[in-house]
Amino acid sequence: MTPHETELTAETQTALERADAAHRHEALFSERAHNIRQSAVRDVFDISIRPGLVSLAGGSPSLTRLPLGLVAETAQRVIMDHGMEALHYGGGKGTLALRELICEIMAEEGILGASPEDVVVTTGSQSAQDIAAKVFCNPGDVVLAEDPTYVGALNTFEAYQVRVEPVGMDEDGLVPELLEARIAELEAAGATIKLLYTIPSFNNPSGITLAAERRQQIVDICREHNILVLEDNPYGMLRFDGKPLAPLRADNPDDVIYCGSFSKIFSPGVRLGWALVPKHLYRRFYLAAEAVVLCPSMLNQMLVTEFFHSFDWRAYLAESRAVYAERCAAMLHALGEHFPAEATWTTPSGGFFVWVTLPDGIDTYPLLHESIEAGVVFIPGAAFTPSDAPSSKLRLAFSGVAPEQIREGVRRLAPVVRAAVEANARYAPAAPAAPGRD
Amino acid sequence: MTPHETELTAETQTALERADAAHRHEALFSERAHNIRQSAVRDVFDISIRPGLVSLAGGSPSLTRLPLGLVAETAQRVIMDHGMEALHYGGGKGTLALRELICEIMAEEGILGASPEDVVVTTGSQSAQDIAAKVFCNPGDVVLAEDPTYVGALNTFEAYQVRVEPVGMDEDGLVPELLEARIAELEAAGATIKLLYTIPSFNNPSGITLAAERRQQIVDICREHNILVLEDNPYGMLRFDGKPLAPLRADNPDDVIYCGSFSKIFSPGVRLGWALVPKHLYRRFYLAAEAVVLCPSMLNQMLVTEFFHSFDWRAYLAESRAVYAERCAAMLHALGEHFPAEATWTTPSGGFFVWVTLPDGIDTYPLLHESIEAGVVFIPGAAFTPSDAPSSKLRLAFSGVAPEQIREGVRRLAPVVRAAVEANARYAPAAPAAPGRD
Numbered sequence: 001m002t003p004h005e006t007e008l009t010a011e012t013q014t015a016l017e018r019a020d021a022a023h024r025h026e027a028l029f030s031e032r033a034h035n036i037r038q039s040a041v042r043d044v045f046d047i048s049i050r051p052g053l054v055s056l057a058g059g060s061p062s063l064t065r066l067p068l069g070l071v072a073e074t075a076q077r078v079i080m081d082h083g084m085e086a087l088h089y090g091g092g093k094g095t096l097a098l099r100e101l102i103c104e105i106m107a108e109e110g111i112l113g114a115s116p117e118d119v120v121v122t123t124g125s126q127s128a129q130d131i132a133a134k135v136f137c138n139p140g141d142v143v144l145a146e147d148p149t150y151v152g153a154l155n156t157f158e159a160y161q162v163r164v165e166p167v168g169m170d171e172d173g174l175v176p177e178l179l180e181a182r183i184a185e186l187e188a189a190g191a192t193i194k195l196l197y198t199i200p201s202f203n204n205p206s207g208i209t210l211a212a213e214r215r216q217q218i219v220d221i222c223r224e225h226n227i228l229v230l231e232d233n234p235y236g237m238l239r240f241d242g243k244p245l246a247p248l249r250a251d252n253p254d255d256v257i258y259c260g261s262f263s264k265i266f267s268p269g270v271r272l273g274w275a276l277v278p279k280h281l282y283r284r285f286y287l288a289a290e291a292v293v294l295c296p297s298m299l300n301q302m303l304v305t306e307f308f309h310s311f312d313w314r315a316y317l318a319e320s321r322a323v324y325a326e327r328c329a330a331m332l333h334a335l336g337e338h339f340p341a342e343a344t345w346t347t348p349s350g351g352f353f354v355w356v357t358l359p360d361g362i363d364t365y366p367l368l369h370e371s372i373e374a375g376v377v378f379i380p381g382a383a384f385t386p387s388d389a390p391s392s393k394l395r396l397a398f399s400g401v402a403p404e405q406i407r408e409g410v411r412r413l414a415p416v417v418r419a420a421v422e423a424n425a426r427y428a429p430a431a432p433a434a435p436g437r438d
Numbered sequence: 439m440t441p442h443e444t445e446l447t448a449e450t451q452t453a454l455e456r457a458d459a460a461h462r463h464e465a466l467f468s469e470r471a472h473n474i475r476q477s478a479v480r481d482v483f484d485i486s487i488r489p490g491l492v493s494l495a496g497g498s499p500s501l502t503r504l505p506l507g508l509v510a511e512t513a514q515r516v517i518m519d520h521g522m523e524a525l526h527y528g529g530g531k532g533t534l535a536l537r538e539l540i541c542e543i544m545a546e547e548g549i550l551g552a553s554p555e556d557v558v559v560t561t562g563s564q565s566a567q568d569i570a571a572k573v574f575c576n577p578g579d580v581v582l583a584e585d586p587t588y589v590g591a592l593n594t595f596e597a598y599q600v601r602v603e604p605v606g607m608d609e610d611g612l613v614p615e616l617l618e619a620r621i622a623e624l625e626a627a628g629a630t631i632k633l634l635y636t637i638p639s640f641n642n643p644s645g646i647t648l649a650a651e652r653r654q655q656i657v658d659i660c661r662e663h664n665i666l667v668l669e670d671n672p673y674g675m676l677r678f679d680g681k682p683l684a685p686l687r688a689d690n691p692d693d694v695i696y697c698g699s700f701s702k703i704f705s706p707g708v709r710l711g712w713a714l715v716p717k718h719l720y721r722r723f724y725l726a727a728e729a730v731v732l733c734p735s736m737l738n739q740m741l742v743t744e745f746f747h748s749f750d751w752r753a754y755l756a757e758s759r760a761v762y763a764e765r766c767a768a769m770l771h772a773l774g775e776h777f778p779a780e781a782t783w784t785t786p787s788g789g790f791f792v793w794v795t796l797p798d799g800i801d802t803y804p805l806l807h808e809s810i811e812a813g814v815v816f817i818p819g820a821a822f823t824p825s826d827a828p829s830s831k832l833r834l835a836f837s838g839v840a841p842e843q844i845r846e847g848v849r850r851l852a853p854v855v856r857a858a859v860e861a862n863a864r865y866a867p868a869a870p871a872a873p874g875r876d
Binding site: 017018021022024025027028029030031032033036037058060063064066068069071072073075076077079080083084085086087088089090123124126127130134135136137138141152155156159194226228254255263267268269270271278279280281284287288290291292293294295296297298299300303 | 455456459460462463465466467468469470471474475496498501502504506507509510511513514515517518521522523524525526527528561562564565568572573574575576579590593594597632664666692693701705706707708709716717718719722725726728729730731732733734735736737738
């Protein structure tokens, strides 16, 4: 046997051993592990950083107006002056100073008088959703969610073997009558409904906002059926015009778990979010948080606290709103200019996303590959519903790219969409008007 | 009605509403939520930062020799030069640069040739344990663990309704025969054993190290019974003398999930750890990580990578080992000087902890309150076992306090221990020699 052959044999040996281990270990996965899926958004994340591509995929905030010098100087100061604290373990709830700042921020959007004692700082707001699922959901329990809803939350809930049941929206957000009907239907079928997961302001992916006059109604319906509201509000402060709408939590401190985030108003790179939790649920919630990460990063907590104290974050948010408003307008204008008449889309009043609907019969998932060829990425609509059915929708994010890039991206995407619309009209059977439904 | 009366009524009203909500929501908790407990270590965490107390409780690393100026300067540079990346979202596995650094660090302790492709960066190594429980354990499944073991891991596993079954140790760590017997017993009773959770080097809380000659034997037993090894090795590099012992993972890439951490070798404040995962388990593991936090903090990842590249971390670890060796020696000496003859303790060869055993019949939990009165805190032994039985052990951490403080702490603790030993000898029935057991 030559040395080369020995090498091959050793390699084969390793491969065989691994195959054997893989086979043996297959039996070790938990039931929930089979529910853990790749998020389509994350799939596209890796692709979208390729040079030359225009990414309308990721919901990234614009950081271009952040005063990097001040952030850098603050980080340096925190480490020099308070390094022994910043580089150490902290308490599981987060620092009091940051929880106080969070209460100030929430006051700005209409949650008045929240106590820092009811806030848990989390590693991004996604982890607050993970904790909520952990603390409240047994396998098979139902979580209600807007249809469509945030794909990351779907992944988080599914990891706990939760059934996510979609509830319809119209242009004013969740429809109270549809929510009541859905609850009745599920209760009649013996389901245990634990939470309503909602993104009431500038819903991800649709950009739709729950109308002010529906907000109390939604909470009341949930209260009546003993369903907790899990309100995810990362974009609430980013309303283009006027004051933010008061969150569902504002007047309902006992029935709503509110999730906020520094990712959209400051930086996703510090991975800091929070949950404002009803007093009677706080202890279990925070202990569950602690069981996962012990404590949020002290360094990042102190950096955010010091930075927000040393800069005019209200003015920065006003600037950010103007940036996003301009980008949204650029996208809406480009869509009007380049997209075929058969496509429709939402007109968001804040947030990061426009939601495009193509004619029935088109599946936007295969279009993704063609659009990558054309130099642009988006997220296919199917990612945002718990069902596996094909979707004729697509999410376009205007938040992270400059207006000229947005125009270029829409321009590149238009022929792909146009071709799909034409092929669909030519080959698909004409959709019959559904009788009894309008 | 006076305004004062109205106010009282409103307050009463709020309290009544909250009580009602608390009552209604009690039914919403998941089954696992009832298993989520306060960690005794965290209980004491809040107490131990009171001024004047000597804390021998928390397993905090010593940061006094960290070059804070260089850390601060690095943070500033990362933000100034790479802020758009550092403050943004990153990939779910962690950055390639950090995963490469992690492979270099692991090589230093005997894991050669690990691929960055098999590493997942996590938010502290506790979250790697959380992910392992999530991916592998159904409610009722068994995880084997050393007796005693890390309280944080117990909390994490219990949050997944896992049965943690202790396996006995002697002064050379886990006893292979006891492991086999325990497995046989559990299998005979129909249990599904998924993982062996082990801290082989300088076990937390006992300070005991698994002897080199037992390591392969332990993995082989687990492999034979199709049990994955979850190796938690935060202290592995902190052996006082000589080279680190090769981790269980070193020669067993397919059967061991290895957890490492920057908390003990650099800083807990950045909340960064990692898991080195067998190739065939990697995808599920990393998707589960992503479902919780999306990605680890980019800022902290880039800070750690840059910092380790710009400073001689091997020399720093050598210095750290000397610091901990000196502190350990101070503690052992003080124990010899002040503790009663009835107390025994371990002599660790690395890590952060000494484990003290008092005579049978003493419960160290109530002693904690007396010791706080005396100006010193420790962690009672009962925290480190899954059972609720009282324990005559206590964990003393020497890692985070200077030698003179250690001596003062032991001096303050000694009279409390002495009084307990005397009271126990006076009132407790003499423990009969257990027949047939030695």
